[in-house]
Each structure stands twice: as structure tokens, then as C-alpha cells.
Amino acid sequence: MTQAKADIGVYGLGTMGSALALNFADKGFRVAVTNRETDWIAPFVEEAGPLSSAIVPAQTLPEFVASLKTPRTILFMIPSGAPMDAMIETVLPLLDEGDTIIDGGNADFHDTRRRFDLLSGTGKHFVGMGVSGGEKGARHGPSMMVGGTDHSWAQLKPMAEAIAARFDGNPCVAHLGSDGAGHFVKTVHNGIEYADMQMIAEVYGILRDGAGWTAPRIGQLFENWQDGPLASYLIEVTAAALQATDPETGQPMVDMIKDRAGQKGTGRWTVIEALKLGQSANAIEAAVGARGWSSEKTARQAAQPLLTAGLIDSDVPTADDLADALLAARILAHAQGFRLLAAASDEFDWSLDFTRISEIWRAGCIIRSALLDDFAQAFRGALPHDHLILAPAISAKLADAVPALRRTVAAGAALGTPLPSLSAGLAWYDSMRHGRGTANLIQAQRDFFGAHGFERTDKDGKFNAVWPDLK
Ligand code: 6PG
Numbered sequence: 386m387t388q389a390k391a392d393i394g395v396y397g398l399g400t401m402g403s404a405l406a407l408n409f410a411d412k413g414f415r416v417a418v419t420n421r422e423t424d425w426i427a428p429f430v431e432e433a434g435p436l437s438s439a440i441v442p443a444q445t446l447p448e449f450v451a452s453l454k455t456p457r458t459i460l461f462m463i464p465s466g467a468p469m470d471a472m473i474e475t476v477l478p479l480l481d482e483g484d485t486i487i488d489g490g491n492a493d494f495h496d497t498r499r500r501f502d503l504l505s506g507t508g509k510h511f512v513g514m515g516v517s518g519g520e521k522g523a524r525h526g527p528s529m530m531v532g533g534t535d536h537s538w539a540q541l542k543p544m545a546e547a548i549a550a551r552f553d554g555n556p557c558v559a560h561l562g563s564d565g566a567g568h569f570v571k572t573v574h575n576g577i578e579y580a581d582m583q584m585i586a587e588v589y590g591i592l593r594d595g596a597g598w599t600a601p602r603i604g605q606l607f608e609n610w611q612d613g614p615l616a617s618y619l620i621e622v623t624a625a626a627l628q629a630t631d632p633e634t635g636q637p638m639v640d641m642i643k644d645r646a647g648q649k650g651t652g653r654w655t656v657i658e659a660l661k662l663g664q665s666a667n668a669i670e671a672a673v674g675a676r677g678w679s680s681e682k683t684a685r686q687a688a689q690p691l692l693t694a695g696l697i698d699s700d701v702p703t704a705d706d707l708a709d710a711l712l713a714a715r716i717l718a719h720a721q722g723f724r725l726l727a728a729a730s731d732e733f734d735w736s737l738d739f740t741r742i743s744e745i746w747r748a749g750c751i752i753r754s755a756l757l758d759d760f761a762q763a764f765r766g767a768l769p770h771d772h773l774i775l776a777p778a779i780s781a782k783l784a785d786a787v788p789a790l791r792r793t794v795a796a797g798a799a800l801g802t803p804l805p806s807l808s809a810g811l812a813w814y815d816s817m818r819h820g821r822g823t824a825n826l827i828q829a830q831r832d833f834f835g836a837h838g839f840e841r842t843d844k845d846g847k848f849n850a851v852w853p854d855l856k
Pocket of ligand 1: 491516575652750
């Protein structure tokens, strides 16, 4: 008897691929699986236990492709970059018109756009899909940001909706636009993730270094914040991490971890794209930069006894102030992310739906938080000038919380505790609330040394001034 064909194929049985394959099987789909190292396949099927009856293992790529229902839907969970290009080249001749291949990794959206273009006109389809939520999310309900054609989405939708996280019954997956839209939105999600993590770490820093609190005590405070407007996955994770003990030493686990952060690139891509689009996501940039500085551990250790100047006595902000400061800064970082999405949507013609993006970020993904539902609500109303911070409900929240952010940033500056992301968020807020900024002076400087010209406040056109000679 020949085996029934599979609904979807998952290529790549690493952590995320395995978890997604099991999730599909759990939701009643037949899943074909394969892996470059074929000796991973049998253990995976064995570990699937009762779900193994829904899994169709294949030892070779042709066998894998042949085991799928047509039009085929194949999800690749392999390293982004060159391996994906090589895979496309190998698999394309085995596919038929109408088939869709999906890159579910954290790919650079420029690569996704290029690959989408490569396949367009061939009758075969390429989808870039951002998947958020880590291993647990992938297994039990991720948030997914999908790009590509309507044809591919029609094929993928029932399966993606079945495995996605749910918020009030609403699946956290959406087709957001053509070509690289899904991967771009995932990139910005990660940029916001970087900022949120950094801002939480800055609050930890001021409590640890300014107030001398222990890690478990800070963890307890964060745990309490889970009952308020800061409720979020990242606060939950942080609270638990700060209260964990190292079994080897009995010390708080975080005290035994080197203060050097890794990064795989999505935060950096967010910042690069923001700058290319004439934007600045400075709260996110500060977070990416902070990871960079964190890696210069030896230099920082050498600098500690040398860079001692200029500290000023200050109280450490109260716990309530820190909570409000974090809330304000979290709003600002998200608002920068959404502003960047708006700029990219215009540039690449994606018509991104910010309500839908907020909705699919409410569950499953790493940045899920109580705020995302407020953002979804705000995007349903009028949004002046594409700025979330100008939505009435959001600017009202900021009005309540920004005074605490000011006090916190001021205290950090006085005490010499670095708050790069919190202070960047505040600087942006203050830039935005100045109808008249200081770029008139920048224009004067540019015209002075390079005759670059400027606009005048009293009439239209481009002008140059006759500047005095320098003595
Ligand atoms: C997610 C995460 C995930 C990312 C990790 C690590 O949404 O599930 O964003 O995709 O890979 O968070 O990223 P860094 O190594 O760059 O910190």
C-alpha cells in the first residue's frame, strides 16, 4: 500500500524545524520531514511518539518532494544566507507549477525579495515567513509574519492558522504583503525585542548598581510588574531568570553569567534599514550598540578605575518610577518600530496593516505584551502622521509615564549608570514634541561651509546667505 501524501513538508530538523513539524502533526496534518544529516531523521520520528503516525520521513530530497500533495507547500528551516540559495537551486527542478517554498528562518528581507523575484514568472512561489516564539512557541503556537503571493497564502493559510498562537481565539499569523514583507516585519519585531530587553536590563542595572539590590529581589519586583501594564513575556522571563540559582555555586544564576551579549544580526538590520529609509530608530540602535559595547569586556574592565569623573549625588528612582519609565520607553521603542514599518511599506509598496501586525504580536512572539492590544486598538482609529505616539490613547499614556522616564534618565546620568536605550527613547520623545527644533542651525552650518542652501521660514524657495568671513 502506498503511503498517503503529506500536507506539508518540513526540511531541517533543528530545534525550530522539529518543533514546527510536531506542531503541524499535532493539529492533524500529515508532515513529510527530512534533514541534510539523514541520521537525525529516525530519532526525530521516534521522539515524536504517538504523533509519528502523521510523519512521513524521507531520506532524500526527491523522495521528500514526491511524498507531498500538490500543489506542494515546503517549509525550509535551515540557516539563512548561502544554504538557502543553494537549497533553492537544488529543489527548483524537482518542483511543479503552483508549488510554494517557504523560508521560515530569520532571513535578511533583501535576500527574500531577491529570491521572490527569482521565482516569479516560473509558476513556483517563494515565501519569506518570520516565525517568533522560540522552541516552545514553534511547538505550541508561534506568531508568524508571512510575505509572498496570494496563491501561496491560500495554500498555507489553513495550516498556519491551525498551528499559530491564539489571542482571544484569533490566530497570530497573517499575510502581511508581497515578497520580503514578512521577513521585514520579523526583523523589526526583533529590533523591538532588542530594545525591550535592553531597557529591562537598564532598569536591572540601576537597581543593582545604584540601589544595591540583589538579583532575586529585582526578580521579585519584576514578577510583581506582571500584574500591571508592563505584563509581557520578556518581563516574565526576566523575573524568572533573576530568581534562578546556579546549582554549582548556589549564587544567583545571572551573577555567574559574563556580561557579554551575542547577536545574530536582526537588530542590526533594523537599524541599518531605518537609516537607509531616512528614519532613526534610536532606542533600538542604542540597544544594538549596547550589545556591541558589552563585548568589549576587557576594555571596560581597564576603564573602570580610570573613567571616574563627574558623578553627582542622586536618589535612585522609586520602583514605581522605574515601572513607569519602562512603560514609557517600551511604548517609544514600539512606536519607532511601527514608524519604520510605515516607511518601508511606502518604499516597497506593501500596504502593511499595523492593526493586524499588532494583533499577531499579542501572543506567541517574544515581544508579546499587554501593550500590543492597546496598540491594535490605537491603529484602528485615526493615526496622525503615521505616528503611534500621536494616537490619542497612546499620547495620554505617555503623558502619564514620561515624567518618571525623565526622573529615571536624570538619576542615571547623575549616578553614572548607563541607560542608553531609555535615554534614547526620551530624546526621541523630546525631539518629536518640538514643533521648532534646532535643524535651522544645522542648515546654517551647512550653508556656511558648503553653500548647501536652506529654506526660509517666511517664503518658499531655496536660499543661500552671505555669511561673515572668519577672522
Ligand atoms: C523570536 C526571536 C528569535 C531570535 C532570538 C535571538 O522572535 O523568536 O527573535 O528569532 O533568533 O531572539 O536573536 P539574537 O541572537 O540576535 O539575540
